[in-house]
Amino acid sequence: MMIGREPLLRADGVTKEFFGVTALSNVDFELAAGEIHALVGENGAGKSTLIKILTGAYRRDRGRIALEGESIDPADVMDAQKLGIGTVYQEVNLLPNLTVAENLFLGREPKRFGLTSPREANRRSREILSQYGLDIDVTAVLATYSVAVRQIVAIARAVDLSGKVLILDEPTASLDAAEVSRLFSILEDLKARGLGIVFITHFFDQVYRIADRVTILRNGQKVATRPIAGLERIELVSMMLGRELQEQEAHGAEPVDYSKKPVVASFEGVGKRGRIAPFDLTMHAGEVVGVAGLLGSGRTETAELMFGIAQPDEGRIAVDGRPASFSSPREAIHHGFGFCPEDRKLDGIVDDLSVRENVILALQARRGWAKPLSRKEQEEIADRYIAALDIRTSDREKPIKFLSGGNQQKVILARWLATDPRLLILDEPTRGIDVGAHAEIIRLIGELRERGMSLLVISSELEELVAYATRVRVLADRRHTGELEAGAITPDTIMRAIAAGEDETPGDRGGKGRAAEILAEGAA
Amino acid sequence: MTSSRLFPLATTFVIFLIAYGLCIAEFPNMLSTRVVGNLLTDNAFLGIAAVGMTFVILSGGIDLSIGSVIAFTGVFLAVAMGDWGVPPVLALVIVLALTTAFGALMGAMIHYLAMPPFIVTLAGMFFARGMAFLISIDSVPITADLYDTLQGLYYRMPGGGRLTFIGVAMLAVVLLGIVLAHFTSFGRNVYAIGGNRQSAELMGVPIARTTILIYALSSFLAGLAGIAFSLYTSAGYSLAAVGVELDAIAAVVIGGTLLTGGSGYVAGTLLGILIMGLIQTYIVFDGTLSSWWTKIVIGLLLFSFIALQRGLVWLSARRRGAAMPA
């Protein structure tokens, strides 16, 4: 396309080592003005590292970066921002203690008479966010909003900051379909204005939908840069993995009557005022209940009540037919529950501890402090899951904070698998996980189900739900509005059920419009 | 809503009013302009220093050196004006420059050497008091005319209370602190660093400059507090203001600022100072407590304030949760 002309942003021979482990070796990268350039690769391939180097968050060991032909050397993120490069890093790096507006305008607060003007910042924030269909109180602190909202705010900030280049590292990891299409239309606009956009994702659909070119990284090396047009999907995957990927079975699970199977736990009229309306849910052994809904529909809240993180103010819980109540996750775990949380950075990883320690943490906590797992047992468990989930780490003793985002996610998953729970709740388990591992996790869920584990899986990825769910709970506006039985589960039916639920209970997000949007989206 | 962010602050204010009311019920004399004037004047130096401490704590740090810096300032001023014959105004300028530079140095060590603020400022605490000792171990009176003038500047309120220069200066510092915290980029950056240093860095906040400025500001205000203290006592003494850092920290925290950083208000600090002053005044008015009961009662009152505050905030969080549409 733009060949011949000087690219907007260009990196030559970028190399980066961390404590002797090579994360990037001799990577070249080119971004043209007015293009959307996808960056793909397995977990730990070096994508995030590359963009951190481009934006001055890391120093490179070797290599050259040029913006519009001029050699640049951003010493920190501020430098990069001044050069017109706006970035959303993988872990949503905003400040939960500041308001939405303050987050949007940090570092470039609107001023009046030399002093900052919060009023003006609030006004402009509302304006900006409305482009993303987000009508929220911008004077509330960010901590009160869900991961998804934070993600949108982060994107809005980066877009607003980027004069020339916009870099997005897995921006869509926790967005639903409607949010994604809104984001894409904004990206198209920016592209038309001549911005260069780097877009990292593990969703190939999205790559094909929006990108002009794609660069593939593998093991810290660049494999190729290709125009999307004419690139076969199979080819893309094999370039990324360095091998062929077995074709995913996209059909749903066999319709089996699970109601005959033993009941692991039942929840009757369990609810919490202001959080989630009372719901009934019976979990049988050997079934996977998928949970679908829009952002903020109350999926996470449902899980939190089931796991004792929040206490219901009404309803009955029974485990193995006996009444139970848990006031803390610890008690839930003693009943054989497990919960892999959505926000891995805040609720998941214990960042200074090693991969080994992170894996065995829940198991050890359940055994009690007096019965330590021996070092050998710990190593065995860790090694088993590092192999099973293909966790990319140079060493099981590496602090988890030095792993790539997707690999951290796998470690947290391993933590819960290691406890071998009877009821496992997974909140967005495949967030940020690459295609290879994604297929692996879907296979794993199937296997656990066959072994008789009961699973509740929350996911925004409908295809994924279709692949493993034996039934699907549908939530809208903090209510359980419906359920799809095995056999009737397709992305389209789920979408319709969500939309129907939204229409029933027009909530703060303007139900009608949303429902129409979702359906339109589903049709596209 | 913003009002919910201000809730802890409002709670603290209400607690203060109730407590004052209770005191008056027991000792009607406490409702006099003298007591009000005293609250401001007696706590002026602490208030000024606590404003600086608020910024430090908002950024997630801590400054243990302020008490020593106050002592150093006093001794330096006394000896400079007395023995060395430095003109008073010049001495004031020099001492503020010295303390500010001292704070900047601590900030630079904290940032560039990645050392914990607690320890850097602990060393700073030893150092500043040590320097005060080196200048003079005696308590040195200050006799400059400037001091007489400033001490003579007060407004006599009806009822005999005095609104003194240093009391008003403290209020002015609090006001400026509020503006600095909430209406400048520097203020935003302080909150940002306190929220999460790494994120702030990735959002382009100038960490190095802000950190150095924060500690420079704190030491500058400690210097100013030292000047207020020397006006208060007309003397410099190297053993003065021992433990003031803990009083300041307590005031900041009682005022609703989180020690983990990123959340709190300068105005809250003023309330914290007033609450602590009220506790002391109450104890003196009571006048029956032995030395040891004084300590125990201060501890208990401190505990009740904090527990009450937490209880109210907790209750309101529950109420607000329930008020949302189910």
Next chain:
Amino acid sequence: ADMTVGFSQIGSESGWRAAETTLTKEQAEKRGIDLKFADAQQKQENQIKAIRSFVAQGVDAILLAPVVATGWDQVLEEAKDAEIPVVLLDRQVDSSDDLYLTAVGSDLEHEGEVAGDWLVKEVGDKDCNVVELQGTTGSSPAIKRKAGFEKAISGHDNVKIVRSQTGDFTRTKGKEVMESFLKAENGGKDICALYAHNDDMAVGAIQAIKEAGLKPGSDILVVSIDAVPDIFLAMANGEANATVELTPNMAGPAFDALEAYKKDGKEPPKFIQTESKLYTQSDDPKAIYEEKKNQGY
């Protein structure tokens, strides 16, 4: 009660001060005076606050045991404006003397001198290396007791201070610092006498001397100041040689003066000096110990 008196005490940093507080309360009770007690926790600012509160409260008189000499002008003036007489206890201030009614106390420098004179007499012409345990660096007793002692030994070249460190007026530090003095001075063989700015440090140091295998009181002479009960116990055992008394009953003379002033406006002298009495082993320390034991030290 016909008179309400506010008493701003420094704190309770030592047994001596606890005794002063106890005796003051006793004296007040005996005379039917309503005493408002305020403990300043060693902080001048707290004392100033307390005096201001006393003024706001409208007491009839104020007793002040000032933690430091400087910085009282303003607050004393305020008390004077409110026509409340102030009596200083046990330490002096450097304010002009029309700001307070009178000061009751001993002369700190004189105490040091008495201790020094005793030592000079005791050793005669012999060479004597003295180690000194100072009070809290910068505190006025530390400064004055040091100066007084030095004045007493000046001119006697055979007596000289070879080491001087602060023991913070505490037993623990007294012991620790004495241990290092002993190490530094040839296991203590080069030390002839110890001068401690208070008895507590001396008591700690005596233990250190004993643990080092020397005999306090004979191998190393021990002289200190305050005359608290425990030092008499040590003297009775022959482990300490002399102490200079600082009486904790400052309130008695203070109340006398106040009552006289209130009754017929009689101005007392500006300084009522208490005696700095020297006690040695020949003063029947055992009996004095028994007598002092119950005075609230």
Next chain:
Amino acid sequence: MPATIKRVLPQLAALVVILALNTAIAPGFLDIAYANGRLYGSLIDILNRGAPVALLAIGMTLVIATRGIDLSVGAVMAICGAVAAALITGDHSLAATILMTLGVGILCGLWNGALVAFLGIQPIIATLILMVAGRGIAQLITEGVILTFNDPGLIFVGSGSVFGMPFPVILWIVIGIAASLIFRTTALGLLVEAIGINRRASALAGIGTSALLLAVYAASGLCAAVAGIVAAADIRGADANNAGLWLELDAILAVVVGGNSLMGGRFSIAGSLIGAMIIQSVNTGILLAGFPPEFNLVIKAAIIVVILVVQSPASHTLFAFFKHRPGRAAETPAGAAKPEEGGAR
């Protein structure tokens, strides 16, 4: 374990340097003599005088590992010293006295722990309450006087000796080793580190964070109680006014000089103990040097700064930078401030 030793190498190096300095200042510093059934010498003094801070540092290490801090230990020392003196002079047996005193220490710790774990009060303020009130409680017990006692058993704790070693030295070494064993041979160490690094995630993983916090503060109270008994026994009296005064700062300093992070997480008790000895060596060195006391604080400040600067991660980077200078000069300024070292959060 070589890994453990490697971990404390910088601290050991610092200790050696300070001791070397002391030797240079005070001739005979290294001499150790044996007399009256015990060892004498400045080195022994350091071990002995450092005992209270070392004991406090053991508990403080654990508290700091949970991202807390315990300002009350000095006051708890005073309380426990007073309790011990009151009990022993009240004709209780030595065993009863010591057990009850330790119980009081644990109680104090539990109070702190409850404020932190259940009321969610920030540790520095939660423990500030007891720091202020505790000394008052101690004075209430002694009524402001130094409560002296003559019980030879209790005195032995402060100035007795076993095999020539002063008993306090034996105490802190044994307790230090015991604590390390308890925390390292069970899973406690790991769990404590986990809650210090990420309390939320730890709770979600099923760790009983509140119970653990209570236990850790109780342990700190227990250590303070032992230190309080040692301090009182040393001077044969409970000095409620001054026992343990400002020792909390020394204990925190010891923990940090020992290479532990105030941000919680990974901890080393051995490191803290060495830290305590470093601090005591500085103090003893100052005393031996014979400077006027006005200089004490400045010297102490300077030495602390030097030790910490040498230990700081940034200076390691700087050191590495000078050792093998990379190709481009512009690449390494202030490397430590970069997130790659600090990691996420």
